[in-house]
Amino acid sequence: MNNSVEIKNLDLEFGAVKVLQNLNLEIGKGEFLVLLGSSGCGKSTLLNCIAGLLDVTAGQIHIKGNNVTWAEPSERGIGMVFQSYALYPQMTVEGNLSFGLKNAKLPKDEIAARIKRAAEILQIEPLLKRKPAALSGGQRQRVAIGRALVRDVDVFLFDEPLSNLDAKLRADLRVEIKRLHQNLQNTMIYVTHDQIEAMTLADRIAIMRGGKIMQLGSPDEIYGRPINKYVAGFIGSPSMNFLEGHLTGDTFEVGDVSIPMAGYDFANGGAANGAATLGIRPEHVVTGELVGNAPFQADVTVDLIEPMGSDTVVDCQFAGARFRLRMDGQARVTVGDTIRLGLDPSRASLFDKDTELRL
């Protein structure tokens, strides 16, 4: 039994609303799994089912090989961290960390030892005597993580833990969570709608939509070989360019442009014919000297420039559609310039026009 958490045919309904439908998921021991999806897709609902905070309609949940479908949250061997921190405001940090343990009648020295360890790991020792109101957002969330840590469990559940923090703190705490995972090697299930968090933290990402898992894979797979057009558009910023056209054998035709697709790794082995969508990430469009090596080249006129420091996003018209590409921040371009771009079909994605599945 190598899986830490197994979810089998899980259904969850709120009255007539089916939020999760026949969901299956296996999470390995020590794995960092991120549930990623837009707001309202059922991520928190799934996490609450795993935690036991919601009663499932059908299906089973196993944690460490035990069927915990009907077990109380506290008996499942999980710790949970919430977006709003959910600290107990009238208790000190120490009180927050110890309340659950005291309630479970753990010996005093054991409680003290666990709090000491958690406080060291999270560097909150100087805060132990303070109340949550006297802490910053980042400190509060550390305490909330500490409360999960002292439970000494194998599975950590995070529900958008960084969404209430400002950008700088979010980046700092993200790194700390990653480091925590590297040191502890616990199983972590992490819910977010932020793709950067997902890409940076995850061993595997599960992209959710409408209560279903659309794609489950490593960040590389999700980014490089999105299974359908939705995933392709959801991951990556600025998002992928889509060109609506027609695929005939090895050639993709859009308007009067023909793009040779030789080198593209078709999902079902061979090339396909019919209406299709070609997806190209802005960062996979080459410009400057590199264009010479690209199998396909074209000239475009610059419409708009968004300098971002490290790189510059350029808007232009290509094959009758809005097209964005990412250039080095040092590149000198101005609106109205004509630049030559190159595309590499092996890094592009092709989707069926009707099913939107990867070809």
Place this chain on the structure above:
Amino acid sequence: MSSERPSQLFRNKSAKIAAIPMIVTALFVFVGGTAWTIVYSFTKSGLLPRLRWVGLDQYERLWSTNRWLVSIENLIIYGLCMLVLVFVIGFILAALIDQKIRFENTIRTVILYPYALSFVVTGLVWQWILNPEFGIESIIQAWGWDSFAFDPLYNADIAIFGVLIAGLWQGSGLVMVLMLAGLRGIDQEVWKAARVDGIPAWKTYIFIVIPMMRPVFITTLVLVVTGIVKIYDLIVAQTGGGPGISTEVPAKYVYDMMFQANNLGQGFAASTMMLLTVALVVIPWAILEFGGSKNRG
């Protein structure tokens, strides 16, 4: 634009002008009225106020009047029982309704409904319900339990508890609604965190939720306590102070002295004592609550 900083006094001019009538009313009616009452409590005013000083005579007489002593005792018994029970009942009702039950709106309205009635109606209703010949006692006896006796309003020793039942019936709804609003303001994630920590629901209420509801509790406390101190109409409608003087209360003593016994001075002395009692409770609390706020948070 003038470069000078405008005077603080003239900022928000319209708001300040709009507040003037209220400030004037407060000053003249409340402060002025209070001062006037206190001053005249040291006089021998009878049917009409008259400035004939008698020193502390009115107070000496007050504290040697049995009826006043009974009134104070009743207020303490009624007040303490009311305070504890109305909070317990109101909170438990609110906690039950907060379990996302069905027909919440209906139940909430039914329980709050008594609060919309005047105390006079409540008093009369409960006078009938507790009447041995028409109310609970007669109904239960009619069912066959002949020896059943429940007539608190006719027993001087426990009559005040008959009033307490009516007061609770009327007041619990308001406490429940306030508590429910407070419970709804608690972040659901705190509940979830407590469940993950394995804290039983009753402990979560006592150690986490109720401490978080402190502001709601204070507001409710103020409403309930003022309601208790000024209790008058319920007594008049339900028992008239009887049997004998067993359900007399201070506010009724004041009213009777001033408008029936034609002894204004005595009424003023009694109301000054009531004011003093309230002040003794409110001022220390206000100092604790607001005075220390500079040092906190």
